[in-house]
Amino acid sequence: MALVIFIILSALCVGAVAAMIVSHNQAHNALFLVLAFASLGGIFGLLDAPFAAVVQVLVYAGAIMVLFLFAIMMFNLRRPEPPEGRRFRAILGAGLAVILLAELLLAGRRALGGSAAGAVPQGRDIAHLGKLLFSNYLYAFEITSLLILAALVGALALAGKKEGE
Amino acid sequence: MIPPAAFFALAAVLFVLGIIAFFVKKDLLTQFMAVEVMLNAGNLAVLALSKASGKTDGQGLVLFVITVAAAEAVIGLAIIVLVFRQRKSIRSDDLKDLKG
Numbered sequence: 276m277a278l279v280i281f282i283i284l285s286a287l288c289v290g291a292v293a294a295m296i297v298s299h300n301q302a303h304n305a306l307f308l309v310l311a312f313a314s315l316g317g318i319f320g321l322l323d324a325p326f327a328a329v330v331q332v333l334v335y336a337g338a339i340m341v342l343f344l345f346a347i348m349m350f351n352l353r354r355p356e357p358p359e360g361r362r363f364r365a366i367l368g369a370g371l372a373v374i375l376l377a378e379l380l381l382a383g384r385r386a387l388g389g390s391a392a393g394a395v396p397q398g399r400d401i402a403h404l405g406k407l408l409f410s411n412y413l414y415a416f417e418i419t420s421l422l423i424l425a426a427l428v429g430a431l432a433l434a435g436k437k438e439g440e
Numbered sequence: 441m442i443p444p445a446a447f448f449a450l451a452a453v454l455f456v457l458g459i460i461a462f463f464v465k466k467d468l469l470t471q472f473m474a475v476e477v478m479l480n481a482g483n484l485a486v487l488a489l490s491k492a493s494g495k496t497d498g499q500g501l502v503l504f505v506i507t508v509a510a511a512e513a514v515i516g517l518a519i520i521v522l523v524f525r526q527r528k529s530i531r532s533d534d535l536k537d538l539k540g
Contacts (some may be wrong), residue, residue, distance in 0.1 A: 277441070288454065289450070295461060301470060306475065311480075315484065319484070324502070327487060330493045330502075331483075334507075342514065343515060348470065368464055372456045376452055380449060383445065384445065387489075392473075403471075417506045423507065426511035430517075
């Protein structure tokens with residue numbers, strides 16, 4: 276059962292990203308990415324990471340992609356993107372990408388080869404994760420909140436200015 | 441039970457698709473989305489390895505990565521808006537002032 280769900284979700288995810296590569300409409304691209312990230316959230320759930328799954332759907336498929344859609348509305352590009360003329364770039368990129376995929380798969384096989392069997396699952400509940408966040412990763416957590424504040428102020432300083440000022 | 445290697449392979453495929461999208465597309469917004477795809481592939485790999493090693497720490501790391509990605513998206517989109525205001529275009533081919 277889990278395998279069927281995994282296959283469906285991963286096909287959705289890869290298909291949506293591939294459709295993003297093919298499509299020329301930016302709003303469609305953003306919506307394809309919403310689909311891809313939502314199905315990726317389901318895959319996180321399959322990996323026994325319910326908190327990461329919820330955060331993925333809320334923050335990525337929700338907040339970040341809506342931000343992208345707002346940005347697309349600000350650009351109000353009247354004419355759609357003209358189709359890209361150069362085939363050379365696409366062919367070179369695809370060839371290099373296939374080589375990179377082979378390398379990644381080889382490296383992953385080596386990394387996962389030995390240790391996969393004897394893993395003892397820790398407490399996977401969210402309470403354990405919360406304790407971890409507020410003990411081992413407390414500094415990282417606090418710095419993250421500062422980072423978000425800095426990003427907020429930075430975005431206002433960058434894009435909040437009016438044209439004539 | 442699904443082996444972690446399957447998740448890792450999916451992460452590799454997603455990362456490579458993100459790289460292809462980054463190099464094939466020519467508008468800044470779609471290239472930025474491709475960067476987000478690559479970040480998500482990295483998250484998936486972290487979670488797959490976290491499950492393989494049986495620790496919860498991976499989830500915390502993924503939480504931080506998502507937070508940093510949100511901050512990065514906000515700043516990146518602000519910069520793209522600035523570029524669009526100055527150039528009236530977000531095609532990355534139009535931005536070659538730094539070319540020697």
